[in-house]
Amino acid sequence: MIRYDALDALPVREALPGLTDALDAHGTAVLVAPPGTGKTTLVPPALAGLLGDGPARRVVVAEPRRIAARAAARRMAWLLGERVGGSVGFTVRGERAVGRHTRVEVVTTGVLLQRLQRDQELSGVDVVVLDECHERHLDADTAAAFLWDVRETLRPELRLVAASATTDAEGWARLLGDAPVVQARGAAFPVDVVWAPPSRAVRPPHGTRVDPALLTHVASVVRRALAERDGDVLVFLPGVGEISRVAGQLGGLGDVDVLQVHGRAPAAVQDAVLSAGERRRVVLATSVAESSLTVPGVRVVVDSGLAREPRVDHARGLSALTTVRASRAAGLQRAGRAGREAPGAVYRCWAEAEDARLPRFPSPEIKVADLTAFALQAACWGDPDASGLALLDPPPGGAMAAARSVLTAIGAVGPDGRAGERGARLARLGLHPRLGRALLDAAPVVGPDLAAEVVALISEEPPREYGDDLTAALRTARHGGDAYAARWRKEVGRLRGLVSEPTRPSPPAPADRSGTRAVAVRPPGRAAGGGAPDTPAPGSPRPAADGNGGAGTPVPDAPRGSGGGTAVSRTAEGPRPSRGDGAGFRPVAGGGEDGRVGLVVALAFPERVARAEGGSYLMVGGTRAEVGAGSRLRGAEWLAVAVADRPVGRGHARVQLGGVVDEAVARVAAGALLEHREEVGWGDGDVVARRVERLGAVEVAVRAYADADPSLVRDALLDGLRREGLGLLRWPAGAVVLRQRLAFLHGRLGAPWPDVSDEALHARVTEWLEPELGRARRRADLARIDAGQALARLLPWASGEAVRLDELAPERITVPSGSEIRIDYSAPERPVLAVKLQEMFGLQESPRVAGVPLLVHLLSPAGRPAAVTADLASFWRDGYRGVRAELRGRYPKHPWPEDPATAEPTRHTNARLRR
Incomplete structure (x- = not known):
């Protein structure tokens, strides 16, 4: 018997006429209904005509999680006064409760994807409701795109509803052809917000690691909430490990039961949480309890503020769930759990000032997850690059390229990116394509039993206590009596059946009716309602999309090459x-x-x-x-x-x-x-x-080997010159000086005088070093190359300027004494002339090269610097007297005239001069 009293109490009932009118007029609608209004449990039976006021229709409701699908079906069946499997049923991976008279079937979005791939028309289905679409799981986005494609090309009468409590309603409305947005008024009771940040700073999450200090703080806030408030307490934590640690810190609560709910928990445990208890309860949950579920008796929510989202590290070739700050939308969803049945309170374990800095919505999975499974779904659908799919966010190009590389390597798609029979079979397995490849290809070698056992073991990461050795973990699972081992054995049975399933040929894709893209015909298979396996969210294998657990996601990238780069x-x-x-x-x-x-x-x-x-x-x-x-x-x-x-x-x-x-x-x-x-x-x-x-x-x-290709040897020698420098060549004194002179002229005059820095010489190596380099085979050959002779090729011979090298930058200069003194060009900004002081007597101006006055180092008779000047006239006038006074007594045999500007220059002593 239908429980009309409970149905009438659901506020979404007032929105049903508007929703029905929208679907009658447009065929699509976006339903925005706050938590607790009954959108999940009242709308589907109403649309199916099970409440006596509408035509009979078959409705499929897609939920993101198995626990939500089972709970929604059971709640609807209870409202109708029936058992599950009658008018209302459900299908999730490994479990099915559907009868001949089922009009509302709740499935996971993975099951829906499988059915769409088998039967694009969804034969016999009149309405599809995509629930909790605000969570932006990739399989839900994919299912929505496929459904819109079906409606546009094959079944315009198929009705689509996108339903959520908090979502981008305008975006979904545009995606569904400017669908009307139907709003339902809220039913939630008021919820007090209590800000409960830790007393000291905690480390931000890194990967899946959460600061133990934060978990200790969460446990203390739970104790505080139990003392300050009545009713059950629902605690949101990012993953299974954190739930276990907080549960361990909540021992000794007396008459309070501590329960754990997450995607890995046995169905019986999950169902028990959704039933009212006689004792007060603390329910530790992942984001699985954010939406679609009402945990009876909850009056208090304690929110850690953390969530798990998939991430791909393309550089490291690793992919995993990572801990992030939960979005404001998630925070609203979580807080709403406290006001479902009566006024309540939410204790938020962060400061109020931080709240405004949180992201508005969770990151769409399509932007951050491994897209290998999504790319295979798109390829099987007939749209390998997903360019024709109606998606709120397009897939990133790099992630799609990496996904296609993986699919090509495992034989799932051909060179054109389209899926063949093997790709279609991999998509039917309900596994990530990598795991499907392992199952299919390993079974003939190791046997179907062992292949199924190992794939089941790595599709959901086993508990850490199983150890890191797979063989030992496999033996533990075979003999284990824990919840994981039970789930593992169930999955092994499913996979064993799949690997022995006969291969069926796929019919060819029909011609493209739109002129732009073909819609592929699915391979024949079980009927749409035939218990298709539940596909993990693309980007899996990982725990069901409740954000709990480890890093068992497959690497999406092709190898990065040989490394090193040398x-x-x-x-x-x-x-x-x-x-x-x-x-x-x-x-x-x-x-x-x-x-x-x-x-x-x-x-x-x-x-x-x-x-x-x-x-x-x-x-x-x-x-x-x-x-x-x-x-x-x-x-x-x-x-x-x-x-x-x-x-x-x-x-x-x-x-x-x-x-x-x-x-x-x-x-x-x-x-x-x-x-x-x-x-x-x-x-x-x-x-x-x-x-x-x-x-x-x-x-x-x-x-x-010895007979290496000369061109490769040449490139290796060039690499050696870049890494170890041009010092590998032979640099006689003349070569060093030539390079210094050229550097001076380039700095002073520019073109056509060449740049001879290391970078420039490497860039022009074929112009000056090629002939000698072509004959070299090893390091010793480089040491025999005269760098000076090679550098001479860079001189501006074509313009005729090369002949002016000695004029503009002479290697030596004649000083007043008649000596030819070498110029030091090692400092190209100002070349240096080091000469004995007496040899410069009578010279009024400093010598110049290329218009630049030389920096004259005036030396004592012993060859030590006595003075440095670029202005000889000024030195003779102001500086000479001090030098003369200091050195005259020390070197009495050398001339020290009173007026050096008019004295005779000499390189000899007084005695030599007298002779």
Whole structure:
């Protein structure tokens, strides 16, 4: 019997006429309804005609999380006075409750995507409601784009509703063809805001690490809230680890139960949280409890202010969930949980002044997540670059390019980016494409059972207590009695069935009716309601989109090359494209179960195959990683890394989960990245020529060879000159002086006199050094090249100015005594003439070169500087007397006339002059 009293109490009922009119007129609508108004539980049965006031329709409701889908279905069934599986049912991964008479089916957005790929028309479905679209999960955005495409091209009668409590209503309205926006009034009771920042500063989150001091503070705020307020307390924390730590600090609460709700919790535990309890409760939850769920009895919310979002580090080739500050929209959603049933309070564990600086909305997943699964969905849909999809935010070009590179490497798409049968099968698996590749390609080699077990193990990162060795973790899961092991065994069964599913051919895509893009026909499969597997959000594998847990996301990037950047290389045999179909794999010899487990991981993450090198492991993708001191993985020559993170303050990644493999497994798994190269480079102070077999950044085999290509040798020598300097050439005194003279003229006169700085000489090396460089093969040959002779080629011979070199910058100059004195050009701004003082007698002006007065160092008879001047006349007049007084007694045999300006210059002593 329908519970009309409960239905009538839901405020969204007043918005139903407006929503119905909008759908009748436009076929699309955006419903904005605050938390607690009943949009999730009243609107779908009303649209389905289950409340007796409308035509009978079949409605599909898409929720972002499994727990929300189950809870929404059960709540609607209760309101209708039925059991789940009657008029209202649900389908999530691994669980289905749908009957012949089901009119409202609640599914996850992953299930909806699977159905759309199998049956674009969604046969038999009249209305699709996309709930909680404000969360901007990638699979929800993708489903919305596909549904709009279906409505525009195949089924204009299909009705679409985007529903949320806090969202960009105008953006969604534009996306759905200028759909009307229907507002429902709020039903929430008033919620007091209590600002409860920590008493001392805490470190900001880094990766998945949260300052323990903040968690201790959250636990203390929970105790405070229990003392100050009535009712149950709902606590928002970013992940499972934080929930566990706070739960440990809340021991001894007496008659208060501490419960944990997150995507990894067993269904029975999740359902128990959603039922009223007899004792007072503290419910520790991730963002799974932000929306779609009403936890009965909650009057208080304690908000840590943190959330988990996916991020991709393309430079390191690692992808993971990371802890961020929750958005203001999330804060409103969380606070609203306290006012669902009565007035309540929210304790916010940050200062009021910080609130205005928080982001308005959470980051759209399409901007920050790994897009490999999204790119495969788009390719299977017939739009490889997603340019024709109606998306609120376009996918970043770099992330899409990286995703296409991965899909090409695993054989999911062809050169044109379109998906073939293998791509379609990978999309049907309900796994990230990397894990799907591992499942399909490993099963014929290691057996379907082991392939399914390992893929299930790495699709949801096991608890840390399972250790970092995959083989040991697998044995623990097989015999474990914990909640993770139970979920793992269920997923193994699902995957085992998928890997044995027969391959079905895909019909060709029809002609493009719009003239711009083809809409692909899906391969035949189960009926739309046939229990399709729940696809993780694109950018997975990771825990369900409740932001809890670790860094098990696959790397999205192609390898970064050989690293170092110093070698000049020629590819003799480039990367061999993977067949991507498992063909040609040979059974792994030796290694036992370790080797077979490692092969599955390596097939999923070929860029994370790693070899021991210098105390750490170098991954094929170029990232370095370390293993823990007590790890069983230590000492292995080769590893396949499934999960890695980067600890705070560490330069290398840290292996969280991996398997031991050998070189044979590495070659099989990362075979598409295998290169045979001839490398000629400058290393260890000389030219090094070697033939290298390389898996991405990892050298597998190296041997020297002598018949290197002369052009590569030349480039290596140039690299050596750049790295170690032009001092590798032979620089006799004349060459040094010539370079100094040219530098002076370039600085003084500019063109056509050449710039002879190191940078300029490297830039023009082919003009002055090429003939000698072409004959050189090693460092010793460079040392035989006369740099002066080579530099002479840069003189301005063509203009005829070269003949003026000795005129403008003479190497020597004749002084009044008749001596020819060498000019020092080592300081190009002001060349220096060092000459004995007596040899300059009678000269009134300082000598000049290229119009620049020389800086004259006047020397004593012993050759030591007595004075420095650029103005001889001034020195004779003002400075000479002091020098004469000081040196006359010390050098009495040399002339010291009273008037040097008129004295006879000499390079001899008085006795010599008298003779």
